Amino acid sequence: MAETVELDVGGRTVRLSNPGKVYFPERGFTKLDLARYYLAVGDGALRALRDRPTTLERYPEGVAGESFFQKRAPKNLPDWIPTGRISFPSGRYADELCPTETAAVVWAANLGCLTFHPWPVRRGDTEHPDELRIDLDPQPGTDYGDAVRAAGELRQVLDELGLRGWPKTSGGRGLHVFVPIVPEWTFTQVRRSAIAVARELERRAPERITTAWWKEERGEKIFVDYNQTARDRTIASAYSVRPRPHAPVSAPLRWDEVPDARPRDFDLASMPVRYREVGDVHADMDEHAYRLEAALELADRDEREHGLGDLPYPPEHPKMKGEPKRVQPSRAKH
Secondary structure (H helix, E strand, C coil), rough: CCCCCEECCCCCCEEEECCEEEEECCEEEEHHHHHHHHHHHHHHCCCCHHHCEEEEEEEECCCCCCEECCCCCCCCCCCCCCCEEEEEECCCCCECCCCHHHHHHHHHHHHHHHEEEEEEEEECCCCCCCCEEEEEEEEECCCCCHHHHHHHHHHHHHHCCCCCCEEEEEECCCEEEEEEEECCCHHHHHHHHHHHHHHHHHHHHCEEEECCCCHHHHCCCCCEHHHHHHCCEEEEEECCCCCHHHHCCHHHHHHHHHHCCCCCEEEHHHHHHCCCHHCCCCCHHHHCCCHHHHHHHHHHCCCCCCCCCCCCCCCCCCCCCCCCCCCCHHHHHC
16 A cells, blocks of 8 residues: 555545555455544544643554553644643643544544544633533443443433433443533532432442442442543544554443444444534534533532541542542552
8 A cells, every 4th residue: 555645535635645554454444444433523522622732542553562642642633633722630731632524533533633622612711611521431340231321311311400411422431421501610510510410320320330439449340430521631532543452442432322232333334424424513512511510419419428538539639629538449448
C-alpha cells in the first residue's frame, strides 16, 4: 500500500501516513480502517466531541504497542482545529484540541488516536460542565447483565429527579449514562449530584450496587464511579474505539436496546453498518438541557438527615474541604 493516502473529509484533505500499518493484529484492522471507521460514523462522533477539550488516547504502533494520553494539543495541530484552555486540579492548565468538524477526528486517528476523552464542558465555558456523566462499572464477579439491571434502576431515579439519560456501552463490560445539563453548576456541584444519584441507587439495591471508593470494600457489585465527574476525569466518547484486541467501540443505545445489547457486537466493523441503518441514536441529545436542583436537594437531604457528606476524591486530586480521609480502610486500621 502507498506510504500516504489522502482522504476527503467534508471538503478537507486529511493525509494518512503509513495507512497499511496494522493496529489490531487479531482482526487485521489497519490505520486506514480506523480512519474510514471515523469517517463512516463522523457525524455521531463529532456530535459527542464538538467544541469539547479532548484528551487523545494514542497507540502509534497499534494496540500491541506503547500508548499514552495526550492532554495538550499536538504541536503540529492544523490551524483549522481550535483549542480550549482547561485548568487541572493542580492549578496548571493546558490547551486541548476541540473538534469542530469530522476532519479533526480523522486527523487525530492518523496520530494513532483510538479513543477520544472529551471533558464535560465546551471551550466557550470550561468551568461549568454541561453533562452529568454516570459510569456503571462492573466489579469482579459481575458482568454487563448486572450493569443493565443497575441502568434500569438508574433510569427510574433520574426520572424522579426530572432528568433524562442517554445510555451507551463503555466498550467493555459496563455502561455509561450521560445527562445533558444547563451549564450553571461547578465541577464540585455536578460531582455532588452524581454522588447523590449513586447513593440513591445504593439504597435501593445495596446487595448489587455500591458507592465504595476502595476496591476492597466493593464486593461483587456494580460500582457507580462518581469520581468520573471530578475535574480532569473523563469518559470515552460515544463511537470511540477501545484499545482491546477485537476493536470494540463505545456504542450509543436507545433505552429499549440496553437489555438485549451485547458489547462485543459493536466494533470497528459492525458499527458503520449499524450507523447506516439507524444513524446516531443520540442525535437529539444536544436539544435538551436539564437542571440539577432536585439532585442537589437530594444531596442536602442525605447530609442533613443521614450525615452523608463528601466521598474521597481520586488520588491525584488535591485534598478538598469536607473530604473524608483518603486512606485505604485496611491500612487505616493499622
